[in-house]
Amino acid sequence: MSENIRNFCIIAHIDHGKSTLADRFLEVTGTIDKRNMKAQLLDQMDIEQERGITIKLQPVRMQYTHDGVPYSLNLIDTPGHVDFTYEVSRSLAAVEGAVLLVDASQGVQAQTIGNLYLALEQNLKIIPVLNKIDLPNADVDKTSAELMHLLGCERADILTCSGKTGEGVASVLEAVIDRVPPPQTTNVDAGLQALIFDSFYDDYKGVVASIRVTGGSIKKKQKVTFMGTKATAEVLDVGHYAPKPISDDTLENGHIGYLVTGLKELGEVRVGDTVTTTVNGAVAPLPGYKEVKPMVFAGVFPQEGDDYNALRDAVDKLKLNDSALFYEPEHSQALGFGFRCGFLGMLHLEIFQERLRREFGLHIIATVPSVAYHVTKTNREEMIVKSPQALPDVQSILHIEEPWMTVDIITPQEYIGNTMTLVTERKGEYVNTEYLSTGAGQRAMLHYHM
Known part of the structure; x- marks a missing residue:
């Protein structure tokens, strides 16, 4: 029953408490026993645990009963750092809603806005939540005003919680059930369509793909085709993450889970590709993802x-x-x-x-990191130069273009002058200024091209 499925992710700035809130979700829903609970449970890599940051998106399925009705909640925990934005954008394409988490002591930050724009591009239902309300310096009213300005929402729409103490966490889960729409029902006979949003290689199982089923269903032993690469494979196993992989008989429309392909050729399974059945499969692939540009x-x-x-x-x-x-x-x-x-x-x-x-x-x-330059030669030939050795002779260069960025700088009001001076020295072009809040401790967002 896809009416009882909710797919959502948590998006936020760095250190605003995404993984801690995800831990509380797992606790409240009983997905993990108390004795097996540990901090940052969804951060599986050693390097994530040591640094206290999320690097990889991590899906998990939770069961929760609300008003006597059992619901299946698929959560994807996402990174906050701008370097891992692509992980966030792929997660957003696999869900219908997003919890926008903001630290009540810090307010709206750069990646809050960056990730919100990504979510709005996907037409997701946004649930604004203030976290860390247990901190002595938490300013709920000021941060709420910033969120209301940013989202154009009402004060009543903003939830408050503490991922550390667990206060208000159940109400966030209930808001996900009430506000996030269920997956769209599709024609069962239209054939399987599943989007690959992540993958990894296992020495024994071959390539294991994380998928979101958007039509039809997928079972073990079925023959499937990857529409982009035209590769075919037999499904060795399907299942869901809870958060360890748990095998299922079938994955149906709306489900998020994994698919064991057994393929040893890494290029045959690509993120953004569509999986369909080899016999009576889907006619057209899903839109997939925009290619990411390295910086x-x-x-x-x-x-x-x-x-x-x-x-x-x-x-x-x-x-x-x-x-x-x-x-x-x-x-x-x-x-x-x-x-x-x-x-x-x-x-x-x-x-x-x-x-x-x-x-x-x-x-x-x-080697020393560098950026890519766009070079137009005198014979009108265009080339992208990624290292100094590849730069052509000066005589043959007509002009060189360097990377140009749209930059949003969030700063307290008293530092606006100094910030603008610094950016102007760096040849930044001023666009406009927005104020995020009013009253004492007002903060502004400066828009630049540089």
Whole structure:
């Protein structure tokens, strides 16, 4: 019954308490026993636990009874850092609603706005929630005013909770059931359509894809086709995360779960592709995702030249799990064979290096990060230059374009002058100013192109 399914995710700025609130959800719904409970339960990677940040999106299914009716709640916990925005945008395409979480002591921040824009692009139902109301410096009224300005909502629409103490968490779950629409019902005979929003490689199971079923159903032993790559596979297993994988007989319309393909060729399963049955399958694929543009490029080379093949295999496997990663082969006279890799930011690069070391035992040399330039030559040929060595002779260059960004800067009112001076020195072009709140401690959002 898809009427009793709710698919939602939590979006917020860094350290506003997404993973802690997800922990409380698991506790309140009884998904995890008290004895097995630990902080940041959905952050599965060691590096996430150590740094206290979320790097990977993580789906989980919870059962909850509201007004005597049992509901199946599929939650996707998302990262807050701008370097992992692609994880957020993929999560949003798999759900119908989003809990917009804001720290009551810090108010609306940059990624609150960035992630909200992504959610509105997908036409999701937004549930505004103030977290950390147990803190002594929590300012519920001021943060509520900022949210009302941002969303144009009523004060009564904003919920308050504390992920740490558990206060108000049940009312957030009830709001998800009441406000988030159930998945759209589709014609059962129209064939299976399932969107791949994440994947990873298992040495025994092959490629395991996380999917959102948007039409039809998928069962074990069925033959399926990946519409983008035209690869076919037999379904070895399907199931859901709770948060460990639990095998099911079938996944139906509206369900979020996993699909074990058994495929060993990593390129055959791509994030954003559509899975359908080989016999009587869907006619058209789902829209998928926009290709992500890397912001920072760096050369990555093995410390030992013999490790090049191992590095290539490792990068292939990481690409499966980290769709925002871009790479192409590169040769350096000093460092030998390696890859020119594109990342969404410096933290993304750092996490990439750390994962290569921990998961694959590889030590690499990374060159100084740079951005890509767009070069037009005198013969009107256009090229994208990602490293200084690739820049053509000065005589043959007509003009060079550098990356240009739309920047929103949130600052307390008393620092507006200094901030504007700093941006002007960096040749930023002023667009306009918005005020997020009124009264004492007023904050402004400056819009720039730079």
